[in-house]
Amino acid sequence: MKSLFFNAENSLRNGWKILGYFFMTALFVVGLIFIRRMLPDTVRPFVPEVVLAFLGAFVPTWVCSRLERTSLAAQGFAISKASGRDFGLGLVGGAGLVGLTALGVWLLDGFHLVRTPDGAASNLLKGAGTMLAVALFEETLFHGYAFQRAIRGMGPLWSQLVFATIFALAHPFDPAMDGSVRVLAMLNIFLAGWMLGYCYLRTGRLALPIGVHMGWNWAQGSLGFGVSGNASKGWWTPVLHGKPTWLTGGDFGLEGSAISVLILALVVVGLARWKGERTHQELPTRATA
Known part of the structure; x- marks a missing residue:
């Protein structure tokens, strides 16, 4: 029984740590x-669900x-300072992609694109706050503690996969989505997850x-595309010209476009070749079972 839950160093196995973290x-x-x-209804708008979701991942x-x-x-x-630099570069880089x-x-x-007539500035500011909370939640959940323990147990490659x-x-994907768009959207989000994992692996920080x-999300929303x-x-509203949805992404947004697949694939290859700072490698990337 001991070998099932504990490794040779008498430490709880990484797989159980990951399951425990997700359960909490x-x-x-x-x-x-x-x-x-x-x-009360008057209070609820001041407590966004996405902020609570981030706290729900951060506290564990x-x-x-x-x-x-x-x-x-x-x-x-x-x-x-390094984290601030990373965040700023990431913000510009994600929007640039x-x-x-x-x-x-x-x-x-x-x-x-056509300009949105009213409320554009407030929409941009609100979108920035929302997208920051989304990024904090999803990166804490997918590339924080659980991902890092997976690296110790399985190594970077399998953890990324x-x-x-x-x-x-x-x-979530709308069941009514066109099949080709669904495939492209899933591939895009998979590549985005791989890219974001590399961003952590190459710096050892979540910033x-x-x-x-x-x-990435804020730029899409600011241009008026679906996220x-x-x-x-956002500031603009895109008017589609009736081209195939595999090109434009349709209502799903640019994450359903074949152009996005190409760009993300090139970025993943570039990050794979970049050695990064390696500070995270002070931790073992392959623990004893």
Whole structure:
């Protein structure tokens, strides 16, 4: 029984740590959202669900780090000049990747943009806050404690494959979506998950993947495209020209476009060749079973 739960160093196996973390996160997220729904209608808008979801993933990270007698910085939550730089570069980089995708679709006569008449500035600010909370939640969940323990147990390659797959499957897809768009959307989100995993692996901090994730989503929403199938209202509104949905992504957004697949694939290859800072490699990437 000991070998099932503990390794040769008498430490709980990484697989059980990951399961425990996800179990705690599910309890916290569901519990916090349940409490929010019990609040008065006048209070509820000031407590966004996505912020509670982030807290629901962050608190178990703190609990697990305390149990292991490590710090939040060791889980990628370092607060430093380097983290600020990573976040800023990620924000610009994520927005730039969306810009390149939009440019490619536009050059192929996929759409044109028209200015949103009213409320654009407030929509942008609200979208920034929402997308930051989304990025914090999803990066904590998919590339924080659980991902890092998977690296210790399975190594980077298998961890990337498993968590990028989970990342893609965790995004909802409309059953009415065209089959080709569904395939492209799932492939895009899988590649995005792989890219964001590399962003952590190459820096040892979560600031870069959080910045890239926020910049990607915020830029899509600001241009008026759907964000993973969720409608948005930004500074502009895209008017599609009736081109195939595999090119434009249709209502799903640019994440359903073949252009995005090409760009993300090139970025993943580039990150695979970049050696990064390697600070995270102070931790074992392959623990004894």
